[in-house]
Amino acid sequence: MxxxxxxxxxxxxxxxxxxxxxxxxxxxxxxxxxxxxxxxAGGMLAAISEVQHGQAALYPLMLASAAEYPTFITELAGDSELPTGHETVGTLVLAADRADRDTLALLAEVQHRHGMAVEELSGREVRRLEPAVGPRIAAGFRTPDDHRVDPRxxxxxxxxxxxxxxxxxxxxxxxxxxxxxxxxxxxxxxxxxxxxxxxxxxxxxxxxxxxxxxxxxxxxxxRPVFGDVLKVAIPPHLLGPSDTHLLGHTIRGLVHGVPVYLVPRSDGHVVIGATSREDGLAAPSAGGIWRLLRDGGTLVPGLLEAEFVEAVARARPGSxxxxxxxxxxxxxxxxxxxxxxxxxxxxxxxxxxxxxxxxxxxxxxxxxxxxxxxxxxxxxxxxxxxxxx
Ligand SMILES: Cc1cc2nc3c(=O)[nH]c(=O)nc-3n(C[C@H](O)[C@H](O)[C@H](O)COP(=O)(O)OP(=O)(O)OC[C@H]3O[C@@H](n4cnc5c(N)ncnc54)[C@H](O)[C@@H]3O)c2cc1C
Known part of the structure; x- marks a missing residue:
C-alpha cells in the first residue's frame, strides 16, 4: 500500500x-x-494539570495518550539514533495569590474525583523542590505524572x-x-x-x-488560535545547586488569574509560554511578550536576568x-x-x-x-x- x-x-x-x-x-x-x-509548543504532556472545567470528554483521550507515551518513546528510540527529547520530570502548578490558590484547589477537586495524582504544597515546600521559585508564591500543586518532551x-x-x-x-x-x-x-x-x-x-x-x-x-x-512563546538562556551564575539547570520541574502557574508556564529544556534554555489569541496576528504580539515576561518573572524572578533568545508565534489548530x-x-x-x-x-x-x-x-x-x-x-x-x- x-x-x-x-x-x-x-x-x-x-x-x-x-x-x-x-x-x-x-x-x-x-x-x-x-x-x-x-x-x-511547550511540549507539556499535561494530562492532569491541563484539566479544565467542562472538558470531561477530553480527559480520557489525554490520559490514554499519556499512558501510551512511554511505549511510543521506547519504540521511536529503537528506530532512530537521534534523541527523542522526552523527560519524565513532574510538574508544579503555582498560585501567585490567594484567589489563584482557590481556583487551583477547585481544579484539584476535579482532578482527585477522576483519580488523578495531585498533591498540595505550601510555598516553603515548593521552594524546597525548586529554590528559584519567587518568595511571593504561597502555594502549589504537584502533578508528578505530567511529563514533558521537546517538540522540535x-x-x-x-x-x-x-x-x-x-x-x-x-x-x-x-x-x-x-x-x-x-x-x-x-x-x-x-x-x-x-x-x-x-x-x-x-x-x-x-x-x-x-x-x-x-x-x-x-x-x-x-481555526487558528495563536500563541506567543519565548525562549531564554540561563546564564551560569543562575544555575541551580546541582549546577545543571535553574529549574527541574515544569512550572505552570496562575498569576492573578492568568495562566503561564515555564518549560526547562535539556540544553539550558527555558521556554516561557503561552498566550492565546484569535486576533489573526501571525507574528509575536508585543503585549503577549510583555505579559509572559511579567508573569514568568513573578513565578521565577531569575528568568528576568536570563539572556533573551527568541520570541515566536504559531497557530494552534483549534477545533x-x-x-x-x-x-x-x-x-x-x-x-x-x-x-x-x-x-x-x-x-x-x-x-x-x-x-x-x-x-x-x-x-x-x-x-x-x-x-x-x-x-x-x-x-x-x-x-x-x-x-x-
Ligand atoms: C504556543 C503553543 C504552545 C503549545 N503547547 C503545547 C503543549 O505544551 N503541549 C501540547 O500537547 N500541545 C501544545 N500545543 C499544541 C500543539 O503544538 C499542536 O496541537 C500540534 O503541534 C498540532 O500538530 P499538527 O501536526 O496537527 O500541526 P502542525 O504542527 O501545525 O503541523 C501541520 C503541518 O502541515 C503543513 N501544511 C499545512 N498546509 C499544508 C499543505 N497544504 N500541504 C502540505 N503541508 C501543509 C504545515 O507546514 C505544518 O508543518 C501548543 C501550540 C502552540 C501554538
Missing part, C-alpha cells in the same frame, strides 16, 4: 513513522516540515525514523488540491506535479482549509469542542487534524488511531476514543442546528 501524508508536523510525522513500521510505502508533503504549531527534537526524530535515510520520501512542497482517482487518491503540488497513492492522510494543521478538492465532510472547522478530528471521511481519505492545545500530548494516541484507520486495524478497545474524535460529530451538530432553525 502507498500512502501520502499531507503535513509533516508532529501528527503527520508520527503517523508516517507508524505506517513505515507496518511496512507501508509512505510519502510526506510539507513546504516547512515541523515549523507549524509543533515548532512553538521529537519531530526531527520522528521524521528521521519515518524517512529511514530516504529523503525522497519527504516532498518539500505544499499540496494545493486532492482528487479521488480510481480506487485511490491523487494530490497536486504547488509546482504542478502530481503524486498518487492508495490512501491519503490529511494532517495539515490549520492548512486544511487551503486545500482544494476535498469532499465537504473533510473540511472540518479548524470547536477542543477535541481532535480523526476519522476516515471518505474511502481511503483519513483526516487527523484539529489537535488544538494538546497535540503534542495527543500524538501518541492520535497517530496510532490514524495509522490504524489507514490500515483497517482499529481495535475494539479504541471504540470510545474513535467515537469521541469522529469528525462526523461536528456535522451532526450542524444538522441539529438546522433542524432547530
Amino acid at each position: 502507498r500512502v501520502i501524508v499531507v503535513g509533516a508536523g508532529v501528527i503527520g510525522a508520527a503517523t508516517a513513522w507508524r505506517l513505515r513500521r507496518r511496512g507501508v510505502d509512505v510519502v510526506l508533503c510539507d513546504p516547512t516540515p515541523g515549523m507549524g504549531a509543533t515548532h512553538a 527534537q521529537l519531530v526531527r526524530t520522528l521524521l528521521d525514523a519515518a524517512l529511514r535515510h530516504d529523503p525522497r520520501r519527504l516532498i518539500i512542497e505544499p499540496v494545493t488540491a486532492v482528487a479521488a482517482q480510481g480506487d485511490g487518491w491523487s494530490v497536486r503540488l504547488e509546482s504542478g506535479r502530481a503524486e498518487s497513492a492508495d490512501k491519503l492522510v490529511l494532517a495539515p494543521g490549520v492548512g486544511l482549509s487551503g486545500i482544494e478538492g476535498l469532499p465537504p465532510q473533510a473540511y472540518a472547522p479548524v 470547536p469542542d477542543d477535541i481532535p478530528l480523526i476519522g476516515e471521511v471518505a474511502p481511503g481519505l483519513v483526516l487527523s487534524a484539529g489537535y488544538f492545545r494538546h497535540g503534542i500530548l495527543l500524538t501518541a494516541l492520535g497517530s496510532r488511531l490514524t495509522a490504524d484507520l489507514v490500515c483497517g486495524t482499529t481495535a475494539v478497545d479504541d471504540h470510545d476514543h474513535l467515537a469521541a474524535v469522529d469528525p462526523a460529530r461536528l456535522l451532526t451538530t450542524a444538522v441539529g442546528h438546522d433542524r432547530t432553525a
